[in-house]
Amino acid sequence: MKNCLKELRAQRGWSQADLAARLGVSRQTVNALEVGKYDPSLPLAFKLARLFGLTIEEIFTDKA
Amino acid sequence: MTVSEKDKRRGWQQFWTGIVLYGVLIVGLNVLSGPMNLGKPLVIALTFVPILAALWAMLGWLRAIRAMDEFQQRIVSESAHWSLGITGLVTFSYGLLEGSADLPKLSMLWVWPLINVVFVLANQFIVRRRYR
Numbered sequence: 001m002k003n004c005l006k007e008l009r010a011q012r013g014w015s016q017a018d019l020a021a022r023l024g025v026s027r028q029t030v031n032a033l034e035v036g037k038y039d040p041s042l043p044l045a046f047k048l049a050r051l052f053g054l055t056i057e058e059i060f061t062d063k064a
Numbered sequence: 065m066t067v068s069e070k071d072k073r074r075g076w077q078q079f080w081t082g083i084v085l086y087g088v089l090i091v092g093l094n095v096l097s098g099p100m101n102l103g104k105p106l107v108i109a110l111t112f113v114p115i116l117a118a119l120w121a122m123l124g125w126l127r128a129i130r131a132m133d134e135f136q137q138r139i140v141s142e143s144a145h146w147s148l149g150i151t152g153l154v155t156f157s158y159g160l161l162e163g164s165a166d167l168p169k170l171s172m173l174w175v176w177p178l179i180n181v182v183f184v185l186a187n188q189f190i191v192r193r194r195y196r
Contacts, residue, residue: 021087028195037195041134 003060006034008052023047069107082121118143139191146186167186175180 009019010021016030023030024045032038039060040048049056093110102110129140155175161167 023135026136029133032135032195035196038135038138044134 001039001061002036002063003033005030005059006057008054009034020062022051071131072128075124075126075131078124078127079121080124082117082119082124085117086114089117134155135195139187139195142191143183143187146190147179147183150182150186151175154178 005019009016014022016027016034020027024047025044027040029038033040045056045060048059052059097110098105118159129137132140146173155178158167158170
């Protein structure tokens with residue numbers, strides 16, 4: 001899946017560590033999400049959506 | 065899903081305490097049981113004592129894993145599967161070769177270290193690289 005996490009994070013001026021702390025995950029996890037190497041679980045996707053005030057579909061898009 | 069650093073740290077502390085205790089008990093019992101000329105049943109019983117420390121270590125390892133976030137758990141899980149698969153293949157194949165190609169018999173003592181070595185190598189050079 002593609003996502004716009006890096007852009008959303010940059011808009012808020014957060015570092016990967018800041019976002020990780022807000023999500024309660026490691027910085028490595030945020031990095032893997034941003035580069036599209038790891039797709040989050042549904043609970044983590046909802047957490048991201050709530051944090052950025054968007055829907056999951058607005059953050060993640062299917063590559064196909 | 066959440067990272068509980070405190071729980072993770074406690075888990076690792078428990079793991080390393082268990083491992084050190086296991087090593088001390090193994091060496092200590094071997095040193096003590098040698099000159100004491102204990103009977104076979106007692107030697108077998110004493111051999112199982114360090115396993116309690118190893119179990120304590122294993123529970124610490126599991127506690128640390130449970131405190132990891134979902135991505136970290138995936139890294140550990142994939143590394144463990146690599147380790148399980150490769151160790152299984154190597155030991156099973158060598159076991160067959162011991163019979164068919166008359167290779168020297170190796171002690172089962174090497175299985176556990178092999179599991180650990182393959183886990184670390186797979187973790188560092190295959191799994192982590194894949195998610196970089």
